[in-house]
Amino acid sequence: MSQPLTDDERMTNDVVFRPVRAGNAFEETVERLLCAIKLGFIAQGETLPPERELAVQLHISRVTLREAIRALQQAGYVEPRRGRYGGTFVTYRPSAPSEGDVRRIAETMGDELTDALAFRRIIEPGAAALTAERPLSSEERQFLQARLDDVAGADEETYRLMDSRFHLAVAEMSGSRSLYTSIAETRLRLNDLLNAIPLIPRNIEHSHEQHHDILMAIFRGDARTARTVMEDHVEGTAALLRGFLG
Known part of the structure; x- marks a missing residue:
């Protein structure tokens, strides 16, 4: 059962x-x-x-x-x-990332890429702020902490999946189904492109720090900081993409 x-x-x-x-x-x-x-x-x-x-x-x-x-x-x-x-x-496992894949996928997406990145820059910080404003239960805090631990403990093959789980967990705890659905759909639009970004140790380390800061701000009920750090985090991903795309 x-x-x-x-x-x-x-x-x-x-x-x-x-x-x-x-x-x-x-x-x-x-x-x-x-x-x-x-x-x-x-x-x-x-x-x-x-x-x-x-x-x-x-x-x-x-x-x-x-x-x-x-x-x-x-x-x-x-x-x-x-x-x-x-x-x-x-049985699905994302293929190993490569710089060539980033350019190929971006060219295939065309204007949709710009649209998806702009939309993500608005909705993900909003979700983080909304989650910080909610009185989270002990179980909900444990759920978010577990998703953060999953990202921190992920290897190269599972990192992007665990990263998605963390971001979607933050959206999920906002309590808004519409917001959560929009973030999931936007993440799916960008999924192949995000998976194609080579994992750079310094970038991953910085992402871990930002993930931690976002979650601690949520736990403190600090909506402003949660929004600001998520904005920086999302913009960092966009900047990395622009770097690979030249």
Whole structure:
């Protein structure tokens, strides 16, 4: 029997696995599952929710869900396993970053890149400030601390996924589903590009410091500092991208 979901897990599921539209159910189901996988909601080695529960959440038939899972299996994102400890396991692992990939992906995105970076610069600092204004429970504080610890302990292969989890956890604790959804969608638009940025030790060290400062400001209820540090953090990523793109 599966364990009951915590409040933060329930909110994540409600947003990531929100109902799809009937007109193109297969395509949107694939998109929802890819979002969960590529943004690190479900990491490599973890399993998708049980088919019955997931089909109900997405408001689709189990036939459509299985077709979507089969498509992801063929693309190398998941691997269904049978047996007592079976399920649909995530096998996705981001490819090793390279400077050439950064330029290629940026050229493919075109004006969408500028739009996504500008939008992110507004909504992520706002989410950090809103979270700092909320009276967080002990469980919510532990959840945020765990996401920070995950980033700090990540290796090169998992760093970007854990970084996504931290940023989305901050948005999740804001209490605004619309804000959280917007940040998740923006992060997904930028996901391939962010994954392509080579990991520079000094930059990662600075990011850790900023992540820590953001979380401490949230815990203190200091909305102004949480916003300011997140603004600097997001702008730092944009500056790094501009550096690689020349």
